Amino acid sequence: MQIQQRAQESLDSAVRKARVRLAPFLALMFALSMLDRSNVGFVKQALQADANIGNAAFALGAGIFFIGYAVFEIPSNLMLHRVGAKIWLSRIMITWGLASAAMMLVHDETSFYVLRFILGVAEAGFSPGVILYCTYWFPARERGKTLGIYYFGLPMALVLGSPLSGYLMEVMGGRLGLHNWQWMFLIEGLAASIVGVIAFFYLVSKPRQAKWLTAAEKDALEGAIAAEDRHKVAHGPATALTALGDWNVLRFVAIYFAIQVSVYGVIFYLPTRISELTGNAIGAKVGLLTAIPWFCALIALRFITGYADSKGKHRQLAIAMLAMAAAGIALSTLGHHIGPVLVAFCIATVGFVVVQPLFWTLPTAYLSGTAAASGIAMIGALGNLGGFIAPTLKTAMETLFHSQRAGMFALAFAGVVGVLLLLTIGLRSRGAVEATIGAAKATPR
Template sequence: MQTQALSSQPLASAVRKARLRLTPFLALMFALSMLDRSNVGFVKQALQVDSNIGNAAFALGAGIFFIGYAVFEIPSNMMLHRVGAKLWLSRIMVTWGIASAAMMFAHNETAFYVLRFILGVAEAGFSPGVILYSTYWFPARERGKALGIYYFGVPVALVLGSPLSGYLMEVMGGLLGLRNWQWMFLIEGLAASVVGVIAFFYLVSKPRHAKWLTDAEKDALESAIAAEDRHKVAHGPTTALAALGNWNVLRFVAIYFAIQVSVYGVIFYLPTRISELTGTAIGAKVGFLTAIPWFCALVALRFVTGYADARGKHREVAVLMLVMAAAGIGFSTMGTHLVPVLFAFCVATIGFVVVQPLFWTLPTAYLSGTAAASGIALIGALGNLGGFIAPTLKTAVETLFQSQRAGMGALAVAGVIGVLLLLSIGMRGRRQEAGQLAASKTASR
């Protein structure tokens, strides 16, 4: 019995071509997305000085992005399902690039809040849209690896983007009368818009429209996806409303929420923490040091997602990764020297980056059609509110206990809650994944 490899040569060829053609470009898009939503961490000190923004206001502004993101997530994914990924993903990218560049006008608290909210609205639906898009192209047993390549965008954004942001902050101040943080927002935002235009000409919405697939490859891939969809219809919700009220979908929301609290609690404050430990202002040196944890995650992504696909152990490996995230965040508070704290951040970053593509194999194995469009969007919308809660929660707990350790500890607790929720999926989740693999195998014959 062959469960770890695609048994149909045309299907295997189609998946390989799609993975090589689509996922690296999607990873580039995701890298720019992560850079534009997280680069606010690099301007924290300069922006607060120039715009008179306090810590609480910065935390609110950093997190308010996710309110706009959440409000428009479901409508955005429904539009993608209707008009196609090629048009909609490129539209999202062009508009969020413009909105990110406009952050250069954040001269006071009100402007900071409004522009961060607009950025969230502009980007709404991007990542859940790509997750939905992956279900059109990759059978269940290959989806973890494909999403793992897509999630390369997270560490790539911060391996390359951290030094870039630090460099721009160091050298661009005063040029043409603009502050260094204004140049950073302008350059990194417009880069996203340029790639968004290219995406319109590069992406293909469905396998049937791919000129780089043979007819046999198109038929094999569409048959495999259709077989999985029939299995999903028999075992999960089939309409948008059913998905929105489904208990398992709501549990996926809670898990993703816990993951995002861990992710953004670190992303927004890692540069500042490294700056404190090195005793230097945020610039090129801090940028390079901040890139180290993301490089570690980049290395781990390919191997761990490939292992989970090969063994069919997405849930179990996801649990292990989220345990690493919580432990790393917790231990990062216990040192005052750079090396052990940086090591703890490496452990945490590997955990919360790698857990995300593994997590998404679970709801995509359960949802199909319009239920997938709305359900994945709901998970992304409400789950991403963890990014809104994270900085506010961290600041509030620090204020309450008068301790930075307490703030990071709260983020670690969120990771532990996510672990418990993942464990609660239990045997039902494993049976669902096994059914998806069997359906894909049958279609490939």
């Protein structure tokens, strides 16, 4: 009994230390990632005017990022599994920061397409890589809260990044002969590269390499992770190839795809919608208003992911959050005044932000080892194509029905499809997930 109690105390201590040291820094990395992939929404009007880019071309360029991202996602995650997160996540950050800064060179539709594609290639594997990295450090029962901290980066990018982007757009135009949007890309891109250099010295790939853990803490944490991995191998795909063809992994792909359609349809167009309703050009005021929904999501993340971990209700709460996202997106089309529309966007944003860490607890409880590396990457790669489809789908529906509401209703419908998929997810995968989390709870803490 005393041995089990000491093992439990060592595991608790190791998880606390790892969460405090790693999760906030990973959230910072994610915030810069989201800022660099979504700040194109802030420069939409100015970039279109200066580079002569039409609405359809902008939608294609905004989404083409995800093509490059998808093509290199699986190789990137397998490389991370092989060389270690410290090296690979740092490499990703440095190169995507430089690619984002290079967006200042856009001068026509072709250069816009090419640079957005390069940005996707540079960033490929980042978020799935971090999710895989968390499986090396945090048992299943602790992963929801940890991923919730990581996903703080999404609302933080927009809470702080929206006013920053708006400020840069407002005050930097004309300095050194550059447009305001060129300054925005340059400053925000180089910030990511600088953090990437810091990441190389700060991150630790595996618990055994952490100088800030005691020997007992390392043994307890590695033992808990190993016990989960053995259980997952026995109940799910064991190799990279079997994961890619696993029917339940494909279900996860479809769910994540639906989530991403909702996410990026709103991210790319929220600043423009707020600008239209207020009658203000995109600047500091619009940036502050745009930050409000993300601030609401920031608060909700902390409480809902912690509750999901404590009650083991990840799937049920994911269903509720995605339904809320779909409802909020649909409601945002019904108002013509800033107040009701902003409330609707707050509902949508809380839903599609919080659903993501809840969702990722499901495949990470089902996959392990190289199967996790390839399976998580495939979910991220194909699921993120929803970000490519979203702006194109929105524009196509608006054109087809001659209504802006039609585009947003299409995005809301994608969220409804995701809800249905979560409700009907295979019983086998659900049982394996719940059994893994149950095994984790039974492991001495």
